[in-house]
Amino acid sequence: MDCRVYIVSCPDYDHADEKMQLLFSMMGGIDRFVKAGEKIVLKANLLQAAIPDQAVTTHPRIVAAAARMVKGEGALPIIADSPGAGYKYNSKTLNTLYRKSGMLEAAEASGAELNFDTTCVAVSFPRGKLIKHFEVINPVTTADGVLGLCKLKTHTLMSITGAVKNNFGVIPGLSKPGYHAKLHDKAQFADMLLDLAEYVSPRLSIMDAVVGMEGDGPGVAGFPRHVGLLLGSVNPLALDIVASEIIGLRREQNPLLIAAAKRGITPSCIEEVELVGAEISKIRVPGYRLPATIEELGIREHLTWWQKPLGPYLKDWLSQAPRVRGKKCVACGICRDSCPAGAITILDTKRRAAFIDDKQCIRCYCCHELCPEGAVELRRSLMHRLLGIGAGERSA
Ligand code: SF4
Numbered sequence: 261m262d263c264r265v266y267i268v269s270c271p272d273y274d275h276a277d278e279k280m281q282l283l284f285s286m287m288g289g290i291d292r293f294v295k296a297g298e299k300i301v302l303k304a305n306l307l308q309a310a311i312p313d314q315a316v317t318t319h320p321r322i323v324a325a326a327a328r329m330v331k332g333e334g335a336l337p338i339i340a341d342s343p344g345a346g347y348k349y350n351s352k353t354l355n356t357l358y359r360k361s362g363m364l365e366a367a368e369a370s371g372a373e374l375n376f377d378t379t380c381v382a383v384s385f386p387r388g389k390l391i392k393h394f395e396v397i398n399p400v401t402t403a404d405g406v407l408g409l410c411k412l413k414t415h416t417l418m419s420i421t422g423a424v425k426n427n428f429g430v431i432p433g434l435s436k437p438g439y440h441a442k443l444h445d446k447a448q449f450a451d452m453l454l455d456l457a458e459y460v461s462p463r464l465s466i467m468d469a470v471v472g473m474e475g476d477g478p479g480v481a482g483f484p485r486h487v488g489l490l491l492g493s494v495n496p497l498a499l500d501i502v503a504s505e506i507i508g509l510r511r512e513q514n515p516l517l518i519a520a521a522k523r524g525i526t527p528s529c530i531e532e533v534e535l536v537g538a539e540i541s542k543i544r545v546p547g548y549r550l551p552a553t554i555e556e557l558g559i560r561e562h563l564t565w566w567q568k569p570l571g572p573y574l575k576d577w578l579s580q581a582p583r584v585r586g587k588k589c590v591a592c593g594i595c596r597d598s599c600p601a602g603a604i605t606i607l608d609t610k611r612r613a614a615f616i617d618d619k620q621c622i623r624c625y626c627c628h629e630l631c632p633e634g635a636v637e638l639r640r641s642l643m644h645r646l647l648g649i650g651a652g653e654r655s656a
């Protein structure tokens with residue numbers, strides 16, 4: 261498997277076209293990936309309707325630059341994604357999403373098509389180690405090929421979302437909670453993502469790391485952070501390994517890399533990746549804020565000898581709990597519709613607001629990820645406070 265990751269510096273989005281051309285020429289030319297007459301899905305990260313400056317979605321200038329390259333080969337670029345859990349995959353949702361995220365302008369400027377086909381198809385994938393059947397959005401099955409246009413972002417559940425996780429967007433919005441419901445465990449969820457990435461098999465993945473997201477991403481609760489890079493690879497896992505290095509995410513904090521190593525997939529660490537165009541030591545971003553939830557992965561390291569046997573019984577105490585900030589909540593119901601555990605109700609009180617039943621919550625953090633108002637916060641558990649874990653991230 262090709263483990264090369266190509267990197268070009270891209271100081272801002274005004275340079276998107278020029279840097280995209282440079283990246284493709286380093287990778288052997290666009291004609292290596294696209295042929296005249298083909299239909300190519302540009303699978304951007306369009307998690308939710310957010311403006312480009314919020315760094316929630318792949319920047320429209322990057323999408324337009326990729327679309328121009330595809331179009332230049334005589335192929336048809338189609339911009340497609342299904343937004344996050346809780347959002348219905350229909351024309352109304354897509355219209356809002358395309359308008360707010362700048363995809364409408366990107367399509368107009370580049371000649372790309374915007375996907376409005378909201379049908380879904382059940383596909384079987386016998387090679388899947390964990391999941392052998394998926395329901396996916398139709399354009400992925402009818403296109404000749406997929407180019408992944410992911411965004412560098414932190415992620416409260418999976419620590420990072422990049423090239424591999426980007427493929428979760430081919431699952432229609434309201435089907436996504438089912439995966440969280442069945443796969444509570446981060447390790448299992450990571451396993452599913454590896455199967456899905458193999459099913460989608462993008463011909464190439466490009467990462468918009470010009471402005472990334474740090475903190476409690478991947479939704480509006482995270483913060484934009486300038487990184488100034490554009491990355492490309494035929495190997496999504498290799499791309500994510502480099503992205504993790506850039507933001508200072510250790511391998512043991514990354515469920516995807518742990519799952520990949522367990523399957524014996526290479527590469528599973530930076531030493532097995534070949535970097536082209538930059539040295540890793542020169543592109544690390546110091547002080548990149550990681551999500552507070554990653555401590556749950558290594559929390560047992562923090563327990564003293566007498567606390568260790570209690571660990572399995574205190575699972576709920578050991579994880580960050582979502583809470584709704586009533587004043588910010590507009591009772592839109594997106595969190596309720598995204599919740600795989602049915603733990604959220606909209607209270608019909610004088611001031612309508614969402615309420616989370618902590619007993620039912622399985623800590624998937626979809627509500628936190630998808631609340632468009634940033635009204636869901638993550639509170640440190642009692643154990644986090646007792647052990648003094650996570651306090652730094654809150655004050656950062
Ligand atoms: S918490 Fe957010 S997503 Fe949930 S109802 Fe309130 S505003 Fe909507």
Ligand code: SF4
Nearest residue numbers: 599621622624625627
């Ligand atoms: S309430 Fe809990 S289970 Fe429901 S979406 Fe939020 S984190 Fe997930």
